[in-house]
Amino acid sequence: MAKRVGMEVSLAIGEAAKLADVDVVAAYPITPQTHIVEHLAELVANGELKSAYIPVESEHSAMSACLGSAAVGARTFTATAGQGLELMHEVLYVAASMQLPMVMAVANRALSAPLSVWGDHSDVMAVRDTGWIQIFTENGQEVFDTVLCAFRIAEDPKVLLPVMVHLDGFHLSHMIEPILISEEDEVKRFLPPFKYPLALDPKKPVTMGAFAPPVIYSEARKAQEVHLAGTKEAIVKCWDEFASIFGRRYLPVETYRAEGAKTLLMTMGSFSETAMETIDKMRADGKDIGLVRLRLWRPFPTTELRQAVKDAETLVVFDRAISLGSQAGPVCSEVRSALYNLEKKPRVASVIGGLGGRDVTVAGFEEIINIGIKMAKKESQQEIEIFGVRE
Amino acid sequence: MTENYIAFGKRQVTKEEYFAPGHRACIGCAEALAVRLAAKALGPNTIIVAATGCMEIVASQMPWTSWRLPWIHTLFENTAAVASGIESGLRTLESKGKKPVEGINVVATAGDGGTSDIGLQALSGALERGHKFLYICWDNEAYMNTGIQRSSSTPYGASTTTAPAGKQSIGQMTWKKNLPAIVAAHNIPYVATACPSYPFDFMDKVVKGSKVDGPAYIHVFSVCPTGWRSAPEMSIELGRLAVQTGVFPLFEIENGKYKINVNTPKRKPVADYLKIQGRFRHLSEQEIKLIQDRVDKEYDALVERAEKDKAA
Ligand SMILES: Cc1ncc(C[n+]2csc(CCOP(=O)(O)OP(=O)(O)O)c2C)c(N)n1
Ligand code: SF4
Ligand SMILES: [Mg+2]
Numbered sequence: 001m002a003k004r005v006g007m008e009v010s011l012a013i014g015e016a017a018k019l020a021d022v023d024v025v026a027a028y029p030i031t032p033q034t035h036i037v038e039h040l041a042e043l044v045a046n047g048e049l050k051s052a053y054i055p056v057e058s059e060h061s062a063m064s065a066c067l068g069s070a071a072v073g074a075r076t077f078t079a080t081a082g083q084g085l086e087l088m089h090e091v092l093y094v095a096a097s098m099q100l101p102m103v104m105a106v107a108n109r110a111l112s113a114p115l116s117v118w119g120d121h122s123d124v125m126a127v128r129d130t131g132w133i134q135i136f137t138e139n140g141q142e143v144f145d146t147v148l149c150a151f152r153i154a155e156d157p158k159v160l161l162p163v164m165v166h167l168d169g170f171h172l173s174h175m176i177e178p179i180l181i182s183e184e185d186e187v188k189r190f191l192p193p194f195k196y197p198l199a200l201d202p203k204k205p206v207t208m209g210a211f212a213p214p215v216i217y218s219e220a221r222k223a224q225e226v227h228l229a230g231t232k233e234a235i236v237k238c239w240d241e242f243a244s245i246f247g248r249r250y251l252p253v254e255t256y257r258a259e260g261a262k263t264l265l266m267t268m269g270s271f272s273e274t275a276m277e278t279i280d281k282m283r284a285d286g287k288d289i290g291l292v293r294l295r296l297w298r299p300f301p302t303t304e305l306r307q308a309v310k311d312a313e314t315l316v317v318f319d320r321a322i323s324l325g326s327q328a329g330p331v332c333s334e335v336r337s338a339l340y341n342l343e344k345k346p347r348v349a350s351v352i353g354g355l356g357g358r359d360v361t362v363a364g365f366e367e368i369i370n371i372g373i374k375m376a377k378k379e380s381q382q383e384i385e386i387f388g389v390r391e
Numbered sequence: 392m393t394e395n396y397i398a399f400g401k402r403q404v405t406k407e408e409y410f411a412p413g414h415r416a417c418i419g420c421a422e423a424l425a426v427r428l429a430a431k432a433l434g435p436n437t438i439i440v441a442a443t444g445c446m447e448i449v450a451s452q453m454p455w456t457s458w459r460l461p462w463i464h465t466l467f468e469n470t471a472a473v474a475s476g477i478e479s480g481l482r483t484l485e486s487k488g489k490k491p492v493e494g495i496n497v498v499a500t501a502g503d504g505g506t507s508d509i510g511l512q513a514l515s516g517a518l519e520r521g522h523k524f525l526y527i528c529w530d531n532e533a534y535m536n537t538g539i540q541r542s543s544s545t546p547y548g549a550s551t552t553t554a555p556a557g558k559q560s561i562g563q564m565t566w567k568k569n570l571p572a573i574v575a576a577h578n579i580p581y582v583a584t585a586c587p588s589y590p591f592d593f594m595d596k597v598v599k600g601s602k603v604d605g606p607a608y609i610h611v612f613s614v615c616p617t618g619w620r621s622a623p624e625m626s627i628e629l630g631r632l633a634v635q636t637g638v639f640p641l642f643e644i645e646n647g648k649y650k651i652n653v654n655t656p657k658r659k660p661v662a663d664y665l666k667i668q669g670r671f672r673h674l675s676e677q678e679i680k681l682i683q684d685r686v687d688k689e690y691d692a693l694v695e696r697a698e699k700d701k702a703a
Pocket of ligand 2: 415416417420422423449531535536614615616617618
């Protein structure tokens with residue numbers, strides 16, 4: 001039986017990586033990811049985790065070292081946040097395009113300037129198009145479970161891609177929560193050993209990372225896009241099998257009291273838990289309202305999203321990032337574009353908040369919903385609202 | 392794989408080509424020759440990590456490859472970091488009994504730009520961490536792949552496309568960055584300079600570097616007729632002249648001890664070397680004198696250091 005332990009979420013990530021028996025960790029510290037990599041270093045130092053730990057000199061090198069270890073078929077893990085994710089930027093594309101499976105936890109953090117170590121989704125959105133599978137999490141248990149699932153998804157012979165597990169910096173990374181830590185034999189049953197079919201091996205020489213002239217680049221890119229979109233099936237299958245072993249079920253898009261609701265709020269990450277309380281309160285007040293939570297960010301779950309919002313009149317999308325100079329929050333833009341061609345669709349409002357660690361309370365989400373409803377009215381000219389800003 | 396090419400000569404060199412013919416390097420490219428010789432010296436139990444640059448571009452256009460060794464290219468500035476991951480991955484897989492590694496040579500390679508400029512941080516990190524790998528820098532003294540732009544390894548007085556000679560400029564106004572010394576400052580067990588014009592000396596060094604326990608570094612002087620505006624048939628001769636004038640001395644630093652491998656008691660004047668390259672064509676006698684003085688000073692310091700280490 002799994003044990004329920006009160007544990008900081010960052011440490012639970014280390015425990016998940018330990019249970020996955022990772023071979024290589026290459027990481028560089030940055031707030032709010034530090035406790036993750038410190039815990040991993042400690043596990044290695046104590047001999048509890050038999051892994052190489054490469055204390056690299058930058059995040060660019062962290063991700064580069066991960067390319068190398070994945071390329072020889074070693075199970076590879078890293079973690080970062082904010083500026084660190086940005087410093088990895090060009091390397092991230094390579095990991096995905098060269099189909100090098102690995103798992104990275106990202107303790108989501110705002111981007112400079114001004115410098116902020118606190119949480120939002122600016123870093124996530126900046127790496128949106130890198131070709132990684134990306135999954136949001138809401139609480140400590142989900143983070144632990146998702147790290148285990150991420151290895152299985154990444155290494156699935158039908159997938160072979162890197163996976164990012166997003167958790168909100170501080171709001172989730174630094175919380176102490178009761179977490180069911182799985183037993184080793186259960187994890188072994190769920191997660192088979194990593195067998196990379198294309199490893200660098202002198203016995204079977206391969207060339208990895210050849211360059212593409214114009215006659216072949218488009219074909220390579222299309223193949224990548226078709227492949228990434230097709231991984232949704234394997235992701236859902238992994239979550240099904242996870243549920244059959246561990247009893248906890250995850251879906252690409254999840255809803256909360258959304259059935260038939262006229263107005264829907266949409267959130268990602270840990271703020272969804274606060275939003276659920278708001279929904280309960282507003283429901284108790286007799287409001288016809290529900291919540292949609294986006295779990296799978298890449299590949300984007302278009303079908304599931306359309307299904308979840310099809311009966312609503314208004315959809316308020318809450319973004320924790322700004323797409324500077326655009327007309328909506330980054331997630332909202334994608335949601336709008338996913339719905340645009342449908343005959344029957346809700347009107348969509350973009351509300352941005354929770355930037356740089358600013359909290360949004362239960363009452364705050366009620367305000368956000370009301371602002372969104374007003375914005376979505378036919379006569380409204382307002383496209384975007386940045387919530388809770390002092391004038 | 393022999394360890395003593397100099398003593399036993401060319402009969403010891405394998406006829407096997409691991410860097411296959413048919414690649415698209417320019418005629419007379421000594422950098423491609425160096426790659427070929429290094430691959431022969433390393434043998435088949437080797438993984439090559441390549442940086443973006445001439446040697447990557449000439450050998451890997453999809454769907455072809457010139458490589459008969461496992462080879463990976465990812466980016467420009469990160470080969471030392473990628474090699475760190477490969478080495479750590481292999482070591483762990485072996486220690487966990489998941490995969491036998493059997494002394495695979497992990498060899499990171501990059502040009503002078505990928506090494507002394509944009510990749511210096513990754514290189515320094517990997518050296519400091521003590522990974523067991525060999526790093527080879529192909530130094531053709533500029534960013535050739537992108538069209539002969541200056542690097543910090545471009546020599547004083549050379550004309551390049553981003554430091555061109557003109558009415559107000561002699562071209563490169565700074566002195567070549569001393570990368571072997573910077574690498575040696577990391578106290579790694581083996582550092583060497585080499586040149587494919589001295590093929591057996593070079594191949595011996597590659598074998599030595601691949602066997603030491605810890606990081607090893609070889610800085611390879613690689614004549615580039617396209618970028619240096621020199622005659623393709625002069626590439627081997629130019630490499631010899633660089634050594635014989637003292638412009639690029641061949642030496643090793645083993646566990647901190649310097650040793651000169653090709654002694655040149657009577658050095659030729661640097662003008663012999665400079666005058667057959669278009670990149671130095673504009674230099675006046677005065678500037679050539681300046682370069683001569685600098686080469687003399689640095690060469691004397693090297694000899695002094697080597698003699699001191701020999702006596703110690
Ligand atoms: C981050 C990044 N910056 C710039 C480039 C463009 N670039 C590719 S190769 C190269 C120069 C390579 O010079 P060097 O390392 O000396 O190798 P060479 O081609 O001379 O052998 C440059 C500037 C790049 N690919 N990536
Ligand atoms: S430009 Fe120079 S280094 Fe590059 S392939 Fe041609 S000769 Fe070789
Ligand atoms: Mg160069």
